[in-house]
Amino acid sequence: xxxxxxxxxxxxxEEEPVHLPxxxxxxxxxxxxxxxRQLPSQGPEYVIHGLTSNVNNRMASLAIAEDRKSSTxxxxxxxxxxxxxxxxxxxxFLQDTGxxxxxxxxxxxxQVQP
Amino acid sequence: xxxxxxxxKHLITATGQRVTLRCSPRSGDLSVYWYQQSLDQGLQFLxxxxxxxxxxxxxxxxxxxxxxxxxxxxxxxxSSLELGDSALYFCASSVAEDEAFFGxxxxxxxV
Numbered sequence: 533x534x535x536x537x538x539x540x541x542x543x544x545x546e547e548e549p550v551h552l553p554x555x556x557x558x559x560x561x562x563x564x565x566x567x568x569r570q571l572p573s574q575g576p577e578y579v580i581h582g583l584t585s586n587v588n589n590r591m592a593s594l595a596i597a598e599d600r601k602s603s604t605x606x607x608x609x610x611x612x613x614x615x616x617x618x619x620x621x622x623x624x625f626l627q628d629t630g631x632x633x634x635x636x637x638x639x640x641x642x643q644v645q646p
Numbered sequence: 647x648x649x650x651x652x653x654x655k656h657l658i659t660a661t662g663q664r665v666t667l668r669c670s671p672r673s674g675d676l677s678v679y680w681y682q683q684s685l686d687q688g689l690q691f692l693x694x695x696x697x698x699x700x701x702x703x704x705x706x707x708x709x710x711x712x713x714x715x716x717x718x719x720x721x722x723x724x725s726s727l728e729l730g731d732s733a734l735y736f737c738a739s740s741v742a743e744d745e746a747f748f749g750x751x752x753x754x755x756x757v
Contacts, residue, residue, distance in 0.1 A: 570689075574750060574751075575648065575650075575748030575749055576689070576736070576748045577648070578745035578747070633679055633694050633704065634679070634746060635691060636681075636688060636691075637688070638688055639688075
């Protein structure tokens, strides 16, 4: 499986934008880029995913480099509730539907200061 | 609320014992995944079931087993428990490829 590399931790101030980077230099053409986050004492939750084009949803934006070897999760205005571990995960969409478990790395721990 | 229900929330048991963790997936989700999260190992994929059949295995010990029933709920059985099995156990479900939904987890403490 292609691997992702993320910084161990990042800090942000409340109400400021946050850019969380992810490197995936060995990404294959059939890998989707998924982001999940895990709030303290909770299970992971889906944030966003994309293949080639930038994506936006109510939670965040995902900016994907043209060569797809890196991506950035953007939280437009960080809140205290966004303090969590953020995971960048590659998922091969050609794999059999019944075999696509998510493989979590160590993620980026985001701290948000008031 | 993700729609995935795990029971019990907390479990304390002694070494050598056997426990069963239960997961009810979101309505209509055919895939169920089990993960273990301990302090030093992060989130480790254990096993996946799809519509009642085992589909993928991760780092699951031989002392652990799982099954998915016709109503799609799943159980994870942990036996001959050791202190190192103390962890959070998460279940997730999905129907398509967009996202997986995780439960709140079962915190297992082996004493």
